[in-house]
Amino acid sequence: MADGLDSRRHPFRADLAAGYLRERVSAPRYADPVRRTVVAETASIRRQPDAGAMQISELLHGEPVDVYAAEGGWAWAQGALDGYVGYVAETDLAEAGPTPTHMVRARLSHMFPEASIKLPPAGRLTLGARVAVTDVSGRFARLADGRFVIADHLRPLGQPEADVVAVALRNLGAPYLWGGRSSLGLDCSGLVQVAFQACGFLPPRDSDMQAKELGAAKPVPKGPEGLERGDVVYFPGHCMIADGAGGLVHANATHMMVTHEPADTVFARTPGGWNAVTDVRARPVD
Numbered sequence: 144m145a146d147g148l149d150s151r152r153h154p155f156r157a158d159l160a161a162g163y164l165r166e167r168v169s170a171p172r173y174a175d176p177v178r179r180t181v182v183a184e185t186a187s188i189r190r191q192p193d194a195g196a197m198q199i200s201e202l203l204h205g206e207p208v209d210v211y212a213a214e215g216g217w218a219w220a221q222g223a224l225d226g227y228v229g230y231v232a233e234t235d236l237a238e239a240g241p242t243p244t245h246m247v248r249a250r251l252s253h254m255f256p257e258a259s260i261k262l263p264p265a266g267r268l269t270l271g272a273r274v275a276v277t278d279v280s281g282r283f284a285r286l287a288d289g290r291f292v293i294a295d296h297l298r299p300l301g302q303p304e305a306d307v308v309a310v311a312l313r314n315l316g317a318p319y320l321w322g323g324r325s326s327l328g329l330d331c332s333g334l335v336q337v338a339f340q341a342c343g344f345l346p347p348r349d350s351d352m353q354a355k356e357l358g359a360a361k362p363v364p365k366g367p368e369g370l371e372r373g374d375v376v377y378f379p380g381h382c383m384i385a386d387g388a389g390g391l392v393h394a395n396a397t398h399m400m401v402t403h404e405p406a407d408t409v410f411a412r413t414p415g416g417w418n419a420v421t422d423v424r425a426r427p428v429d
Contacts, residue, residue, distance in 0.1 A: 152226045154211050161211055176209030179236040184267055185325045186235035188227060192217035198322035200227045200348055205243045205273030208236060227348045241287040243273035249296035250313045250326045258283040258291045265290050269325040270313060271337045303343030307373045311338040311384050311392045319399045331382045334394040335375055344427050350382045358427040363420050367406035373426040378419040
């Protein structure tokens with residue numbers, strides 16, 4: 144039994160559960176985690192151990208992962224940052240390496256085999272990816288794995304960004320992708336999560352979780368004109384970031400991309416209009 148536990152956030156299945164759930168879940172066996180790191184550009188978290196299965200979330204390069212089982216080329220794992228559980232291709236993971244020191248602030252950034260932009264890229268990083276920098280010389284930061292990236296595309300992990308809206312807008316026009324969290328494709332809650340992570344916070348993954356846990360709850364105003372910059376607006380199945388000037392930034396399936404559009408336009412096409420809004424969350428207090 145696993146009463147009260149959410150399988151999206153707690154590693155348990157019929158044959159196995161995480162050791163830390165021993166007192167809460169009855170399972171034939173328990174396992175302690177093995178820490179791994181994402182070495183792929185991105186790594187899909189899938190509902191089942193199958194490349195054709197639905198992507199339910201996504202890990203970014205350099206993010207830590209706790210693996211509880213590995214079989215048939217798939218790791219049953221939990222993201223160490225947001226706690227999301229699912230199956231990840233083992234080829235996307237490697238033994239934990241040097242602790243990341245920087246996060247990618249650019250929408251996309253190439254890695255190079257040497258400190259030259261004229262060479263063919265040796266990989267690519269998306270906004271929010273994490274890397275370990277060993278040295279900075281001129282325009283380039285040298286990574287612990289020997290590759291190079293433009294230093295201005297990075298920021299130290301201990302120096303979070305200040306404006307959630309500005310971060311979200313860097314993904315303007317990025318395609319909508321169910322379960323996505325990268326600049327190559329995001330869903331609505333993925334955009335919110337990545338933008339807030341860049342500002343030093345660790346919100347939960349899905350919109351229903353965020354609507355109850357992200358930052359501080361605010362009374363739902365009488366209309367969108369009552370929203371402040373950085374507020375996150377929720378109605379069933381969707382979330383958006385307010386720009387404080389009557390606009391909303393969101394990854395949406397209407398346009399199949401990240402858009403920045405007037406709130407009145409969004410709610411004109413939303414069944415129930417503004418009355419569909421269930422929650423408004425304010426930016427967490429630093």
